Amino acid sequence: MKKKFAAFLSILLVVGCLAGCGNAKSTEDTSQAKPNEQDASTPEPAAKEDADAQASKEPVPIHLFHQKQEAQETFAQIIEAFQKEYPYITVEQEIVTNDPASILRARVATDETPDIFQGALDTMDIASGGYIMDLAGEPFLNNINEEVLSDSSFTDGDGHVWALPIDGSCEGIFYNKEIFQKLDLTPPTTLSELDHVIEVLEKNKITPFALGFKDSWTIKPITLVVVSPAIYAKQDDWNELKTSGQSSFADTPEWKTTFDILKKIYDHGNTKTAFDTDYNGACNMIAQGEAAMMVQGLWALEPIKSINSDINLGMMAMPVSENPEDTKLFQFPDFGLSISANTKNPEECKLFLEYLTRQDTASLWCSSSMLFSAIKNVSVDFDPLAADVNAYIDSGMICTQADRGWPTAFQTEYEASLSEYILGHDSLENILARLDTAWDTAVKAAQ
Structure with missing residues (x-):
């Protein structure tokens, strides 16, 4: 791992000692105004129109492929909250723990690449074949700590970003x-x-x-x-x-x-x-x-x-x-997600990745998976064991x-x-x- 990422984890751990991950708040609490708090800037008819527009959209399924068995329940919570905000999108997660890399390569070879899949050791190889969408320039990348993004195993020397880094381990x-x-x-x-x-x-x-x-x-x-x-x-x-x-x-x-x-x-x-x-x-x-x-x-x-x-x-x-x-x-960037270059629903896939980079979502991920977060301003005080890791970093x-x-x-x-x-x-x-x-x-x- 490059020194920048180690320094980033060190900063996260220090910050984590000052503030815990906390309980993740529901995204809909901050995205929807309460009826008695409406004012001229957010008229109720506009909000209703937006909700009606969401409900009237054609259903969009997204296939999420990953090997993080321990994150199954956390993902289920995140998906449930995401689908409340975007009711026309259905995210179905498939968890493969037995040789997931071979299974993923087989899916790619038969043109059955999942819409969103876990970035792993062969991310760059899959990207070189033209099977991964380049995320460079996507606004949600601004939510990622710069050191993690630049040092990630998912970013190449030409500035392409082939997976969204979510945590570090x-x-x-x-x-x-x-x-x-x-x-x-x-x-x-x-x-x-x-x-x-x-x-x-x-x-x-x-x-x-x-x-x-x-x-x-x-x-x-x-x-x-x-x-x-x-x-x-x-x-x-x-x-x-x-x-x-x-x-x-x-x-x-x-x-x-x-x-x-x-x-x-x-x-x-x-x-x-x-x-x-x-x-x-x-x-x-x-x-x-x-x-x-x-x-x-x-x-x-x-x-x-x-x-x-x-x-x-x-x-x-x-x-x-x-x-x-x-x-x-x-140390290393651990979990990342890529979008298939051939997905039929690229915008909806991007919406899901954007949702994962929100602080509330990242805090939930941090506290439940007990890993360092790649998202800005998310603390990592998840366990006393973090102090042991901090000692290695500091020295x-x-x-x-x-x-x-x-x-x-x-x-x-x-x-x-x-x-x-x-x-x-x-x-x-x-x-x-x-x-x-x-x-x-x-x-x-x-x-």
Whole structure:
């Protein structure tokens, strides 16, 4: 993540300490004048005429496609309020959590692109094919913090905006502060300290890590919290070096470290049940104190707290070496929405995106999803855990996310290699060699 976005999150956190997200107010409270408050500037007949005009419009359906399972209820509230303001528009959300990127690409290939869909790692690839509407110049972008918009993974160097950034997040290790305090443990900053924490927890019959590998997407974040600080914090042009043949997976020692740490976490988690436990199950484990730690993104805070609102959670970065200076937290623009270039209802789609950038709507999203907001003047005091993230920002111990620049076609091969390694289906030497080949093939295919 670029320094501007880190600074933006720092500002948000400081502001958040001064003011909470608060309860979101209904949009219709501010958009409609009460009958006894009418004056000459807002005559009742005009208001009635506008309402009649809305009601007389032809019904417009909008298909919203996203993978944010934990936001389903929040979206339902937002959609309900939106549809009260625009009764002729119906927003139907489809939530896909199992390989949503592949499903979306298949929809695009068969000309079934959803009207609005979640911007993800392949946003730029989809945009390059002409399938995404350029949002540059849309008035609602003025509601987005400039640093987030300019540093977003959804804005290219030519000024095109391919997705609306809505929030920002980070990934690291959730840990149960009460368990740590009880056992006189402190967040580790080196690999040897991490080994000590694991040893103490297991001696006290506590599972160190909650694993939900039945949902295969939960494996990748473990490697991202390692490789982001281990490689990209020091060599942010590693992707370019790899593509030009000046570097490789096989010849970069930190990639071996990444896979070794993944195996360590697998070996010291609910290993026997990891592939039978899903994401929600892992959240339940840490919420109920059945595990002391879980590697995930900030989005997991809401489902954990929904199970146990009293849990005292912290967030720490993953140690990647014996040098504490290498232990950094990575941050990134998280959730964004794109509009299909082929939608039959572009103006209605824009109305929905505009609605999401209103402060009341963003406040609701912030307080319920427990993420930082990309919208101006929306505070982020959603949980005491934010103070831990703030500490990393203030000390400069943050870094960019590794996979945002990876070739899209490479992602699938990478994700498949992770389970193969931890289950012992192939050697690390062979896996790294295959990743080198997969990268080169993906780059050539994209040219």
